[in-house]
Amino acid sequence: MPYAVVLDAGRDGPRAMVSALVHxxxxxGAIALDGLLQRGLEPARGRLTIVFMNVGAYQAEPPRRFLDEDMNRVWDPAVLTGDRSSRELLRARQVRCLLEDAEQLLDLHSMQSQDAPVALSGDLDKGAxxxxxxxVPACIVSDPGHPAGPRMRDYGRFADPQLADAAVLLECGQHLAPAAIDLAEEATLRFLLALDMIDRAQAERLAGRALxxxxxxxxxxxxxxxxxxxxFRMADTVVGMQPIPWAGTVIGWNDGNPVVTPYDDCVPVMPTPGAAPGTTALRFGKLVD
Ligand SMILES: [Zn+2]
Known part of the structure; x- marks a missing residue:
């Protein structure tokens, strides 16, 4: 399998996958995972699969989010087995068996904006x-699936409330921020620690620092x-993950019509000021705890 690494400890344990470059x-995520592999990342039990997903889009000059279609909207069994074709679907079909083997998934992404990193856990409690x-990070967002098509995080067993398999999509920070690489690395190590696939000594050796x-x-x-x-135009006062105290506060204008917050302490989740027509400009979030 090109651009995928399977590290089998040869001892019983969880089957985990960490992915990068879906976009x-x-x-x-790719820089963090490459670094960890070079420094000798090795699970003590279970099987760890590391997949560099949309390598074609990454290798474009300059790297692109996707070549033909968004690879994080194609994870519908009917689409994956259907007749439609694209370079993203070819790769998705290729790596699908690895994803189906995984019980726990950490999918590493980054954002356009400078907003605080956020773990997108899906709408099931097991993701949270x-x-x-x-x-890590401090912010967890429980969000329903994407209306344009299922994300990899929502594929198969991950979306089944009866099963323990769980997945998290992590927005590590701004695309080119060094801090995003650090968080991708730390989150990967903490993910493996939480699954008891590595111990703290290995995590800190790989990180080169105490966590x-x-x-x-x-x-x-x-x-x-x-x-x-x-x-669409967004108010400049909107900052991702910063609660807006009052209901009715204008956060932007859709074709000149004000868009307002629906309740007090509404949290703007992943605002995209330059959102293209028909795409998501912003989500409204409610603080749970
Ligand atoms: Zn992404």
Whole structure:
């Protein structure tokens, strides 16, 4: 399998997958995983699969989010087995068996904005529990699936509430920020620690530093979203993950019509000021605890 590494400890344990480059221009995860592999990452039990996903889009000059279609919207069994074709679907079909083998998934991404990193845990409690077990970042967002198509995180057993298999998508920070690489690395190590696949000594040796105490985590539940109209403009006062105290505060304009917060302490989740018409400009989030 090109651009995939399977590390089998030869001892019983969890089957975990860490993925990077689902979006080809989001390179922090690939840099972090490459570094950990070069420094000798090895699970003590179970099987760890590391996959560099949309390598074609990454190798474009300059790296692109995707070549033909968004690889994080194709994870529907009917699409994967259907007749439709694209370079992303070819790769998704190729690595699908690895994904189906995994019981726990950490999918590493980055963002356009400078906003605080966020773990997107899906709308099932098991996703939030995995994000808490990892322990970073401070912000966990419980969000429903993407309307444009299922994400890899929502594929198969990960979306089945009856099963323990869980997945988290981690937005590590701004695309080219060095801090995003550090978080991708730390989250990968903490993910493997939480699964008891490595011990603390190995984690700290691979990190080259003592892991700091994890932050206090805050869970935010997405309650709705704003789709950008033909001429969407966002208020400059909107900062991702910064609660807005009052209901009715204008956060932007859709074709000149004000868009307002629906309740007090509404958290703007992943605002995209230049959102293209028809795409998600912002999600509204409610603080859970
Ligand atoms: Zn992404």
């Amino acid at each position: 080809g221009n989001e390179i922090c 529990a995995l994000a808490r077990a990892i322990g 700091p105490p994890p932050p206090r985590q805050q869970l935010v539940r997405v309650t709705g979203l704003v789709t950008a109209g033909p001429r």
